[in-house]
Amino acid sequence: MDRVRPLEGKTAIVTGASQGIGRGIALCLGRAGAQVVVNYLDDSAAASSVVEEIERAGGAAVAIQADVTKRADAERLVARTVDAFGTIDILVNNAGTGLSKPFAEFTEADWDLLIEVDLKSVFLCCQAAGAVMRRQGSGAIINIASVAAKLALPYRTVYSTIKAGVMMFTASLATEWAPHHIRVNCIAPGTILTPLVEKNFATGSLEPDKVLDRTPLRRFGEPEEIGQAVVFLASDAAAYITGQTLAVDGGWSIWGGWTPEQALREMP
C-alpha cells in the first residue's frame, strides 16, 4: 500500500464539506489520492473553494449540492457521484449541527432538527451509498460523532443522546455489513478549531480555558487532524478495523478533570 497516497483511485463522498471539519476531511482525502465529492447544503462558493484547493494540489473533486436530511437528495448525491467517478468507495457522514441549551427549554422543533441533521442524514446516506458498496462488495463508511457521545455534559442532553446514537448505529451496521466487506467506523472529535467553535467561543457558550483544562494535550484540534484519522480508517491500513469509535480529542475523553499539578496539590 502506498503510504503517501493510500486512497489513489478511490472515490469519497464527504457530507457537509464546505467548511470546518468536513473541509479538513475533504482536503486530506484529496491529498491521499481520492476523488472527492464535496457535498454542501447552501454555500456553493465555500464548496467551490474546497474543490479548487484540492485541484490546486493535483487532486480531483466536484461539489454537489444536496440536503442530506432528504431521501431524494441523498439518492441524487449518490447517483451523481457514480456519474462523475463511476463508483463510491468511501462515505464520510460529517454533516451535522449542534445545539446547547437547558433541556427544559428544548422545543420539539429543536429535537426534530438535531435528529434529522445528525442522525437521519447518516441513515439516509448509508442506505443510498451502501446500495452501491454492497453491489461492488467493498466500502468504508466513517461517521463523525462527538466527544459528547461518550461523556455526559449539561445543556447537551439531546445532542449527546443523538451522537451516542451515531456510535451505536456505527457498531451495529458494522456487524451487519461485514459480510459485504463494508467497514463502518466512527470518529469522536473533541474541540476542533472550526468557524462554529470560534463562534461559540465568541458568544461565550464555550469557554476556551475550561476546554483546555480538560484536554491533556492542552491545545485544540485542527480540522485536518480529523481528516488524517479519516484517511487512516478509509485506507487498507485499517482493513481489520470495523465498528469502532476513535476518539480524536487530545485525550479529553480519558481525562479525570485535574491537571497533573492540581492532582498532586490536592492529594490527601
Next chain:
Amino acid sequence: MDDREKGFNLTAVRQSTVDEGFSPLPRVGNVLASGVLMMRAVIPPMKKQRSGSIINTASGVGIRPRPTLAAYCASKGGVIALSKAAATELGDDGIRVNALCPGMIDTEMTRRVIESHPDPEEALARMMLNYPLGRMGTVEEVAYAALFLASPESSYITGTAFPVDGGRTLH
C-alpha cells in the same frame, strides 16, 4: 515454554477467577511492570524534546474479557488503564500514549494454539464466529495501526484503547 516465558505469555495460562490456585499477581505484575519500566526509560528524552508517542500493546480482552483467561484479561485491562493514566500525565509535555488492542492475529503462537485442538479447522471456524469480518488479522494490519499511532497523522489522538480486531469487541 519455561516459567519465565509463561510469565509474559499469559494466553498460555488457562485459569479462571474461581480456581483455588489462581493468583494473578506475579503474572499481571510482570506485564504491567515491564510496561512501566519501558515507559520510564523513554519519557525523559521525550520530555526534553517535548514530543513522543508511546504505544502499549494490550488486547481486545482488556475491553471484552473472555472466560478461562482471567490473568490475561486482568493484565490487558491493566495495560489499557495504565496507558490512559500515563496519557493524562504526559499530555502537557506533548507525549501521546495509546493502547493497541489486537484481536486474534495470525501468528506462530496463534497457529500453535489452533493446532493444539483435536480438530483445528473446526476450532478456528468456531472462534471466527465472534469476528464480524470473519477472519484473523494479519501482523501487518496491527503494524499499520502502530505506524498510524506513531506518526503525526494521529497528532490529536491520546489515551485511546485502539482495537484492531475485525469487530470482535463489538458484540
